Amino acid sequence: MRLVIARCSVDYVGRLEAHLPPADRLLMLKADGSVSVHADDRAYKPLNWMTPPCTVHTSEIVDADGEDTGEELWVVENPKGEQLRITVEKIHAELSRDLGEDPGLVKDGVEAHLQELLAEQIEELGAGYTLIRREYPTAIGPVDILARDADGHTVAVEIKRRGNIDGVEQLTRYLELLNRDALLAPVAGVFAAQEIKPQARTLAEDRGIRCQILDYAKMRGTESDELRLF
Template identity: 55%
Template structure:
């Protein structure tokens, strides 16, 4: 992880254009290549970012981050205040709570509850940035990367996006696609997933366990 604090301005050019005027900001460059620009506030969400895979070109007063889609993130460095790096090693991944872990187990036992025709290749498929919940294949043989959450939020979509970017580098898995699965998915997460060609599926935990809801039992 490389952490840079600098007074800078930022311009993003792609499907949309965005500009951040001059200010002191935190720039994070992660081991997978992701570049994120943060302010001193606003919780976890960066002001602007470029997900991996990408290319970072550093010049004395400007950083340029580009990707294969033609997007460009330009960071104009006005004053460098701090520049440091740390080796984090392999992350063990998020430890799931009991419901989330059981939800993943139930879906691994029958992936067709997510989508017709899916067959399980591996549960907790290992990558160099953490384990993927479920790796499946559809009837056409396409690899399907599945992230399972109890509550579907934006950070879960971001997590699946990172997995897809890393696994896309493996020629034995290409082509591949992603499905974000949760008991309930927030509207903002659905919009972000749709923009990244990630399908969203909501599942009923009790139904997966074979338990009828009280409302169904009345009729």
């Protein structure tokens, strides 16, 4: 990525025409070929931009006598022939850096993180609970968490961000399989999620599966955005 803070004017030539008069702006040139022009307001939205793929050609600007004016013309062009013509009068600052490949957005509160937090705070399931294992392997897939309650009974926990009927069915299949193991049986079930749909709760409770809401903010040790009376 290349960041350039410069005094410049910008002309867009294409389906429409637009002109930005000279001013100090931020020019952002990314490795994917995109170019965008930013002012010191408008949050993230650029004043003008060209999406990839596009090419960038720079040339010095000379006067009528062929003398170098100290200015540069950047011509950004896409395959359709549309152009962003940036006249750079003066560069105030410049930074270039290879950011490498981005891993992409990781959503906060995904099931894997909830599973990790609950394993670390297994007492959220109740007093006296202890962890046996995360991702307990079975012939039909891993159980999110296998634990023991205060009486020493085995408990299988299925974790979802939003609990629906499919999640209850999944836990039911795990319970049927685990209860065939004499070393584990009897195995109870807990369906844990940040939010559980009413239909899923009804089905779970009908099958003897306990439902539990997980307070993600509390488990992370962060404050909730909810308003409290006290």
